[in-house]
Amino acid sequence: MTLTQLRYLVAIADSGLNITLAAERVHATQPGLSKRLRQLEDELGFQLFARKGKSLDAVTHAGQHVLERARIILAEAANIRAIAANLRNETRGELRIATTHTQARFALPAAIGALNRRYPQVSVHLQPCRDGEVLAQLEAGHVDLAVISTAGAPPPAGIALPAYRWQRVIVAPQGHPLGEHGQPPTLAGLAALPLVSYDSSLKPDSSLRRAFEAAGLQPQIAMTAGDADLIKTYVRTGLGIGVLAEMAMLDSDTDLRTLPTGHLFPQCTTWIVLRRESVLREYVLEFIAQFAPQLDRRDVVRTLAGAAPGEWPAVPHWHDRLPAALPDAA
Amino acid sequence: MTLTQLRYLVAIADSGLNITLAAERVHATQPGLSKRLRQLEDELGFQLFARKGKSLDAVTHAGQHVLERARIILAEAANIRAIAANLRNETRGELRIATTHTQARFALPAAIGALNRRYPQVSVHLQPCRDGEVLAQLEAGHVDLAVISTAGAPPPAGIALPAYRWQRVIVAPQGHPLGEHGQPPTLAGLAALPLVSYDSSLKPDSSLRRAFEAAGLQPQIAMTAGDADLIKTYVRTGLGIGVLAEMAMLDSDTDLRTLPTGHLFPQCTTWIVLRRESVLREYVLEFIAQFAPQLDRRDVVRTLAGAAPGEWPAVPHWHDRLPAALPDAA
């Protein structure tokens, strides 16, 4: 068994059992991977993949278990390399982040910009995913960290650091009667209107949907999109009333009216999620410090090392956080 | 970075920084290890070991971290091999157990005997240690499982499975006046007599010592030994009254009188401790089934895989357990 064999094995699994594709990804030749895989299977004495003719058809039951272990091994090898890179003050590297579109478009740019000024040689890769896929990307080792929001408890996997809290806002075209006369909108009032919101609000466990259900109401979702910009666009065309994250509203959106929802929907928290036991490069810590300035660097490292989560400082609200996110501009 | 380099690295660390000794242990030559170590250090870009002249003097701070990761990697590689060996019904292998003398001498023989009848090709290695070292042996990966006793909570490391409960007994030579007239001995009565017990009873957190302290008494420890046979021997010579584990009393000890201590000292539990996330060979599960027959095999596997400990069945007392430990004799 060698690390190369395991790296190839995982690459093949991650390439949908296509050895040729996997070979490109690991910068090697296809026969090489093929041979190394067979070699590993011979040593272990069983098939890692079920074959259909010559091609790989599925991962064996035992192969699943081996894959899990192989991922851990590769992750720890990466950790060792990270320790080394940190120690020699290596400023090059890459930062892979899995997150949703709203975070990538509205919340992350400030922190990534600051990171890029401090570490210009770090290349950032944003991996946009749907809500449900973000944690899977993290667990599979495809990204270094995930940024994701929940309405209540922290996400179930990895180490979650609270970054900031936010609320949904209601967005209407200028001139729309909703809430014109200083009347805050009600859930019942909203349920009577066609809504435009995120794709995730269709899921039965969405906190938006549950807020309506708790009031015995059924919202009319006129349209959903994965993308806050799309939602705003369709609100502008008059398709309906938008319900989206407050971060998505820009100063330039003067043709839209924004109403707070503090009384209608639960508050959300955005988390930075890290793999348990992973070693972070210096610049990843820097990114975390930029994105969640209230967190103490040492607490982050301690928590990753397996220490009890401890008490985090109060989590700031999105709009209270903005100035702190750019400390180097002060 | 290769698995070989990491294996050599760990071997060197485990051999007290003696490369020559490490080379023997991994069945390779000394120059080979030397070169591989330097190679790894070159790749990582820093020293894993501090040198004094040519010899290795200490593990670097960063080296500590790398060693931790390397141990995890090697453990997971061993797990993969264990999966493979289980799958092809390999009946050969070895079972390394770290434990105290009392367990090895009195509690384990039945289970190991049964294991040996079922898996004659498995060679068992008992690693006798002092109490405090047992868990370190396990964590360092030198043994497959540990068997250790505590007076209350499970041991702090790894996954602990309760095997059986036991009490200390008081042992006196036949003819000694203690408790002759049906009077159960008291703590105060014992404190007035010279005692012979385990080395570990000298430690300030020993449950024996604490039982006396809770009663405001100071026992006279006339002698300690790591070994119940020695304790019995010196009790026979009249050096003092023995306080030892009930398992250590054999039917053949007719020249000693045994008094129970249920009212004096807290009950102890003997645990099987496993490394978290480790994959067990079939014969290890068989050993566990022999030694702690009340445990369900599937629960053991589930717990190892990281499931919540759940509720274990009632833990039998040592003397209630004996017949069940030899089910194949029935």
Next chain:
DNA sequence: CGCGTTTACGTCGTTCGTAACGATA
């Protein structure tokens, strides 16, 4: 016939052990 895998083969790099050398106590 294109796609993907395996087989065959030559080259290159790496590892390993032996032997000699060097430093340290």
Next chain:
DNA sequence: TATCGTTACGAACGACGTAAACGCG
């Protein structure tokens, strides 16, 4: 001077890439 680590060297092995053959849709 005995012990332990490093350097030097040659042999053997293993990994890799190229090229060709094979199977399947």
